[in-house]
Amino acid sequence: MSEQTQAQIDSIVKNNDVVLFMKGTLNFPQCGFSSGVAQLLQFLQIEAQDVNVLDSDELRQGIKDYSNWPTIPQLYVKGEFVGGFDIVKEMFESGEFYGMLEDKAISYKRPAASE
Amino acid sequence: MSVAQTIKDKLTAALAPSLMELENESQQHAGHYQGELTGETHFALMLVSEAFAGKTRVQRHQMVNQALKEELAGPVHALRMRLLAPDEA
Numbered sequence: 001m002s003e004q005t006q007a008q009i010d011s012i013v014k015n016n017d018v019v020l021f022m023k024g025t026l027n028f029p030q031c032g033f034s035s036g037v038a039q040l041l042q043f044l045q046i047e048a049q050d051v052n053v054l055d056s057d058e059l060r061q062g063i064k065d066y067s068n069w070p071t072i073p074q075l076y077v078k079g080e081f082v083g084g085f086d087i088v089k090e091m092f093e094s095g096e097f098y099g100m101l102e103d104k105a106i107s108y109k110r111p112a113a114s115e
Numbered sequence: 116m117s118v119a120q121t122i123k124d125k126l127t128a129a130l131a132p133s134l135m136e137l138e139n140e141s142q143q144h145a146g147h148y149q150g151e152l153t154g155e156t157h158f159a160l161m162l163v164s165e166a167f168a169g170k171t172r173v174q175r176h177q178m179v180n181q182a183l184k185e186e187l188a189g190p191v192h193a194l195r196m197r198l199l200a201p202d203e204a
Contacts, residue, residue: 070180091172
């Protein structure tokens with residue numbers, strides 16, 4: 001990965017509390033897995049920055065190298081890589097996702113039905 | 116050898132699983148997948164291994180990704196994973 005791409009990704013990840021590298025956008029995801037994470041963020045009303053890797057081959061490859069993670073989507077919270085779709089889904093289902101958000105002081109709205 | 120068998124063999128060698136289930140989900144994705152339809156593009160994996168004890172979720176996925184590097188770079192488009200240590204299963 002070029003140093004420029006690395007620096008660009010690093011800057012995005014560190015300057016936004018919640019970042020989703022995805023195929024498509026939060027409002028128009030173009031892959032089922034990206035859509036799954038995007039829907040969860042929207043469901044919990046989490047303010048997130050989306051990065052559409054389909055816009056740039058360099059970003060698409062660069063983000064895979066950045067976290068040694070071969071797939072997209074990739075969710076970052078407060079500069080830390082949380083995981084892809086499977087991990088986010090597991091954490092949400094077990095309730096750990098809320099704990100992580102609270103640890104990192106990310107504002108969200110817990111759905112009433114899950115109380 | 117089928118892709119599924121290769122995946123199982125490599126994971127067995129790398130992680131010595133006490134339980135492994137690999138499901139081929141390719142049919143469910145045949146409608147939207149734009150690559151070559153080999154019938155072995157999308158899989159779901161459930162694997163229990165002692166090797167995952169004390170490892171984070173991200174680390175566990177990376178262990179599987181490392182073992183299946185060639186497959187994930189080649190014929191396999193998506194692999195859903197549920198990776199557990201024995202005391203979590």
